[in-house]
Amino acid sequence: xxxxxxxxxxxxxxxxGVPMAAMPYRPSAEPGAGTHCAGCxxxxxxxxxxxxxxxxxxxxxxxxxxxIRSGAxxxxxxxxxxxxxxxxxxxxxxxxxxxxxxRQITGFVTAGYxxxxxxxxxxxxxxxxxxxxxxxxxxxxxxxxLFVTFPSLERKLLIATGNELLIAQAQMLLLGRKSxxxxxxxFLLAWIEPASPAGTRLPMGRSDIADYLGLTIExxxxxxxxxxxxxxxxxxxxxxxxxxxxxxxxxIAIGAAA
Amino acid sequence: xxxxxxxxxxxxxxxxGVPMAAMPYRPSAEPGAGTHCAGCxxxxxxxxxxxxxxxxxxxxxxxxxxxIRSGAxxxxxxxxxxxxxxxxxxxxxxxxxxxxxxRQITGFVTAGYxxxxxxxxxxxxxxxxxxxxxxxxxxxxxxxxLFVTFPSLERKLLIATGNELLIAQAQMLLLGRKSxxxxxxxFLLAWIEPASPAGTRLPMGRSDIADYLGLTIExxxxxxxxxxxxxxxxxxxxxxxxxxxxxxxxxIAIGAAA
DNA sequence: CGGAATCTTGACGTTAGTCAATTTCTGTGG
DNA sequence: CCACAGAAATTGACTAACGTCAAGATTCCG
Numbered sequence: 001x002x003x004x005x006x007x008x009x010x011x012x013x014x015x016x017g018v019p020m021a022a023m024p025y026r027p028s029a030e031p032g033a034g035t036h037c038a039g040c041x042x043x044x045x046x047x048x049x050x051x052x053x054x055x056x057x058x059x060x061x062x063x064x065x066x067x068i069r070s071g072a073x074x075x076x077x078x079x080x081x082x083x084x085x086x087x088x089x090x091x092x093x094x095x096x097x098x099x100x101x102x103r104q105i106t107g108f109v110t111a112g113y114x115x116x117x118x119x120x121x122x123x124x125x126x127x128x129x130x131x132x133x134x135x136x137x138x139x140x141x142x143x144x145x146l147f148v149t150f151p152s153l154e155r156k157l158l159i160a161t162g163n164e165l166l167i168a169q170a171q172m173l174l175l176g177r178k179s180x181x182x183x184x185x186x187f188l189l190a191w192i193e194p195a196s197p198a199g200t201r202l203p204m205g206r207s208d209i210a211d212y213l214g215l216t217i218e219x220x221x222x223x224x225x226x227x228x229x230x231x232x233x234x235x236x237x238x239x240x241x242x243x244x245x246x247x248x249x250x251x252i253a254i255g256a257a258a
Numbered sequence: 259x260x261x262x263x264x265x266x267x268x269x270x271x272x273x274x275g276v277p278m279a280a281m282p283y284r285p286s287a288e289p290g291a292g293t294h295c296a297g298c299x300x301x302x303x304x305x306x307x308x309x310x311x312x313x314x315x316x317x318x319x320x321x322x323x324x325x326i327r328s329g330a331x332x333x334x335x336x337x338x339x340x341x342x343x344x345x346x347x348x349x350x351x352x353x354x355x356x357x358x359x360x361r362q363i364t365g366f367v368t369a370g371y372x373x374x375x376x377x378x379x380x381x382x383x384x385x386x387x388x389x390x391x392x393x394x395x396x397x398x399x400x401x402x403x404l405f406v407t408f409p410s411l412e413r414k415l416l417i418a419t420g421n422e423l424l425i426a427q428a429q430m431l432l433l434g435r436k437s438x439x440x441x442x443x444x445f446l447l448a449w450i451e452p453a454s455p456a457g458t459r460l461p462m463g464r465s466d467i468a469d470y471l472g473l474t475i476e477x478x479x480x481x482x483x484x485x486x487x488x489x490x491x492x493x494x495x496x497x498x499x500x501x502x503x504x505x506x507x508x509x510i511a512i513g514a515a516a
Numbered sequence: 517c518g519g520a521a522t523c524t525t526g527a528c529g530t531t532a533g534t535c536a537a538t539t540t541c542t543g544t545g546g
Numbered sequence: 547c548c549a550c551a552g553a554a555a556t557t558g559a560c561t562a563a564c565g566t567c568a569a570g571a572t573t574c575c576g
Contacts (some may be wrong), residue, residue, distance in 0.1 A: 096431045098513035105433040118420010125427060151409050158412060161419040162376010168426035169383060173354045173362040175433035178473030206523060214434030216565055221524055225550065255356035405553050464555060477532055496541065
C-alpha cells in the first residue's frame with residue numbers, strides 16, 4: 001500500500017495526451033476500450049467511486065483527461081489553484097522548496113489519489129510526474145457545484161483528506177524522530193510488496209527518496225547497503241527491490257530495535 | 259495565528275468540568291451567560307459556525323460539554339475512536355510515540371480546532387491538555403448522521419481537514435530540511451503575535467517545543483539564547499516571549515539567511 | 517561500445533545529541 | 547516578605563550521526 005500526500009494541483013505546463021484541450025469530456029470521444037468512466041481502470045479507486053454508474057456522466061462532463069509526460073509538472077507552487085486532479089495511472093512527487101534550493105517531498109501520488117485537496121487560492125506545493133501520468137482534471141469551481149448535487153463526492157474527499165492527514169502524521173514522526181536506517185526501512189515497507197519474490201520496481205530514484213526522507217542521497221545509498229548486507233532486502237537491478245526479511249525490516253521501521 | 263494538527267479524539271480518562279456526564283446538552287442547563295451555543299465564545303470559530311442560529315439546537319443535542327484538566331488525556335493512541343472533539347478554550351498537544359519513548363508532537367490544538375478529523379476505527383494519536391481545556395464532545399456516529407441533514411457541517415470539516423494538511427506539509431518541510439535555528443524561528447512566528455509589545459505567553463514548555471520541532475530540549479534552549487542574543491526576540495519571564503525583529507526572524511524561518 | 521547520469525564508497529567536517537552541572541523559576545510555607 | 551524545595555531551563559564539554567566533498571563504479575541508452 002503505497003504512500004502519498006500532496007495538496008494542490010494546477011495551472012500547468014504539460015503535454016496533453018488525449019487531444020481534447022479545453023473540450024469537455026464526451027463518452028464517444030474517449031480513448032481505450034471502456035470509452036467512458038464506468039470502464040476506466042481507476043473507476044473504483046478514484047473520485048468516480050463515490051457515484052453509482054447512472055450518475056457518472058455528470059461527473060464525466062466536468063472531467064478532462066490528460067497525460068502528463070515523465071518529468072513534466074502537474075502544478076507549480078504559488079500558481080492559482082484552478083484545477084483539481086485525480087490520478088488514474090503513474091506516479092508523481094509532491095514537494096515544497098526553500099529559497100536556497102533545499103527540497104522536501106511531502107508525498108508520492110499514484111492511481112486513485114487526489115491532488116488539490118484542501119487547497120486555498122494558490123497551490124501550496126509543486127507536483128512533478130516521475131513517469132507518464134494519466135489523470136482526470138476538474139475545474140475546481142465546477143467540481144464544487146457538483147458537491148451540491150452529489151454530497152457523496154464531498155464525503156469521499158473528506159475521507160481521502162483524512163487519510164492524507166494520517167499519513168502526514170506518520171511522516172512527521174519519521175522526519176522528526178527516526179534515524180536514517182529507520183526512515184529507509186519505513187519507506188521500503190510502504191512501497192514494496194512484502195510477499196512478491198520477483199521484486200518491486202520503485203518509480204523514484206535515490207535523490208527523490210532522500211528528499212522524501214529528509215536525508216542526503218549519500219546517506220540513503222549507505223543505508224541501502226546496510227539493509228542489503230544484513231539480508232533484510234535484496235537489490236536486483238538498482239531500483240528493483242525485494243524484501244527478504246519483512247519482520248526484521250518492520251522491527252527497524254517502528255524503532256523497536258535499538 | 260497559531261498552528262495545530264491532530265487527528266483523533268477519544269474515549270478518555272478525564273475529569274469532567276460541567277456535571278452532565280452522559281446527558282445530552284440542554285440549553286437550559288448550560289453554564290455561563292449565553293446558556294446556549296449561540297452565546298458560546300467559540301460560536302464563530304468552531305463546528306457550529308457552519309450552521310445558522312436556527313439550526314444550532316440540533317447540533318447542540320449531539321454535543322456534550324467537557325472540561326479537561328491540565329495534564330489529562332483527551333484521547334489515547336490505539337483506543338476505539340468513539341468521539342470527535344471541538345476545542346472551545348485552552349491548548350492541547352497531539353503526539354505519537356515510538357516504542358522506545360521517542361515522541362513527536364504533530365500539532366497543538368487551540369480554540370476552534372477539531373480533534374478527530376479523518377479518523378479510522380481507532381485513534382491514531384494521543385492528545386493531552388497543556389492547560390485546562392473546554393470542549394464539545396460529539397459521538398462520531400451521531401455526528402455522521404447530522405451530515406445528511408446539514409451538508410454544511412461536512413463542508414466545514416473538509417475545509418478544516420484541508421487546512422490541517424497544509425500545515426502538516428509545512429511541518430514536513432520544517433522537520434526534513436530546516437536547521438534547529440530555522441525551526442525555532444518558524445515556530446515562534448506561528449505562535450507569537452508579531453505586534454504585541456507586551457509579549458505572548460506560550461502554553462507549552464521547552465520539552466514540548468523540542469518534541470514538536472524534532473529536537474532535544476537542550477538544542478531548543480541554546481537556540482532561544484541565540485535568537486535573544488541577536489535581538490530578534492526578547493524573553494521576559496521564561497515562556498513570555500516578544501518578537502523584536504519580525505523581518506529578521508522571518509528571514510531565518512524561511513531559510514533565506516545563509 | 518561509449519558517454520552521461522545515477523549510484524556507491526571513502527575521508528573528513530558540522531550539527532545536533534548526550535551527559536552532567538549549574539542557574540533560574542515556581543510555588544509553598546514559615 | 548523571605549526561605550526553601552522541586553521542577554524547568556540554561557550552559558558546557560564531549561560524542562555520534564549525518565552532511566559535504568571527492569573519487570570511483572554501475573547502469574542506462576543511444
